[in-house]
Amino acid sequence: MEWSTPTQQGEIPSPRAGHAGVTVGENWFITGGGNNKSGVSETVVLNMSTLGWSTVTIVQGRVPLASEGLSLVLCSYNGEDILVSFGGYNGRYSNEVNVLKPSHRSTLQSMETPVPDSVSAMQNATNATRDLESDVATVQEGKIREIVVDNIESEPMVNKVEETSERLLAALKAEKEDLESSLSKEKLQTLQLKQDLTDAETRNTDLYKELQSVRGQLASEQSRCFKLEVDVAELRQKLQTLESLKKELELLQRQKAASEQALNERRRQSSGGVWGWIAGTPPNQQDDA
Template sequence: MRAFDLQTNTWSILKTYGKQPASLGGQSVPLVGTSLVIFGRQDAKRSPGVPPSPCSDHAVAVHAERYLFIFGGGFTRYLPTQQGDIPAPTVGHAGVTIGENWFIVGGGDSKSGVSETIVLNMSTFVWSVVTTVEGRVPVASEGLSLVVSTYNGEDVIVSFGEYNGRYNNEVNVLKPSHKPTLPVKAIESPLPDSVSAAHNATNATRDLESEVEAVPDGRRDFVVDNIEKDPRKSRNGGTAEHLLATLKAEKEELESSLNKEKLSLQLRQEISEAETRNTDLYKVDVAELKQKLQMMETLQKELELLQRQEAASEQAALMAKQKQNSGGMWTWITGTPPSLKLDGV
């Protein structure tokens, strides 16, 4: 997996972990939160992938953090009534979303590449042509990848690579901008419950204008005007009330989570203080024990000294007694041992 830095125009390799997916092609990889979701793909034998329903050479976009829109590919999901410049079936294209707008770039029909960059308003299902390129350029080919990023505070759409008879590693940039909207007839056909809950028909679409700017390092910049960046402006009053209720519920949930975090932090602080107190008490106990041990060693040395002095005193007393009781050789010669002497002799 590689990453492209828009500030420095440099590539880098990202380190990944876990079991890597098989080397296949034709898949779509939308960004959902902080995760890349691989959907569909095929190998050289054109065998289908694993569930969810297998398909390839399609484009996918995430809307309202709940729905996946699938365009083209091997299978067709729910097909709503569409208006505007409805595109022809293609494969090998790529798509990204900005607000309620879904941009589709590149692709082909096995005969030629698609030169138009198109956009779908996912609330009104109205298609519009953003810009058209001329010649065999990378953005009018199959197999390119597309991502939304920010450059100098603006949303930009970055494309990389493609195949139009030969492989290409060119990078192209599309810059959307905003202008007032024009009215359009609302969608009259009913939508399924699972879709209509998130797509209330509105009376707004976009008049898309574009121009091409030259940029350094061989990149192309396409500036697109009149792309609505705030989806709430096209919602009706009921949706606004629903959004307000949702934000209120999220606020209460965040406050509850914040209170839990505060309580958890307080408990951790109390545990840390208790551990600190226990550590201080342990240090005091160790110091007292060391002091007592030193006192015991001193007493032991004094006791040993007294024992040696006592032994020396006893030895000296014994020798003095023996010397006092001994009368010398003359006493034995005269036949009167010291223990048999008479009084006065």
């Protein structure tokens, strides 16, 4: 199964995108669309049995029918097929409803057998000069435009379109109310978030003040610790000095003890010599004894 490009008859429409199409029997009606420069103003029909193109109608100016993104549906009214379009964008968004009632003659023309390109061009030129009858009615916020081909009276269709427009407006109003309700909820939520943000900022300010206080206390403790370290260093230095003094004191005490011992020895020797002299014993004999 593969795609193929069949041979088409008549004047092939210009390239476009964003158009809308719907089938009526063997006819495929295509309207709207654009090519990044302007909207397409003609409504064309392709007979799918003969692959022949023809132009049904042409609109003038920047109207919603010559725009991109419009919607197109087929409905039946009083046993007749009617095309209804809505919306579109051609620089601004539209909410217009447009109605097209294909005539029997235009349908038969699109269903005829293929003709030469020259004859098809003449037919397209003739179709471009058709008289278009438009009735414009304003219904509250929307516009309804009805395009009737071949001067066919369509007052009942206008009433039906008005009813459809009223239903659309009612739906839009309901949607608007829902959006307003959602907007109110969002506003309340925004106010709540602002209040929460204010409370958070207040708590943040209090925490910052507390942090500054703790930093001040920490700085004081660090200063006191530094002073204590200085005092400890001084005490260690004094302790080392005391140990040196203690060693010197012990040395002096030992020297003093040695001096006292030597002095006592000399005294003892001196005392023995005197008594020996008194007893008539020479010092040398006492030493021998």
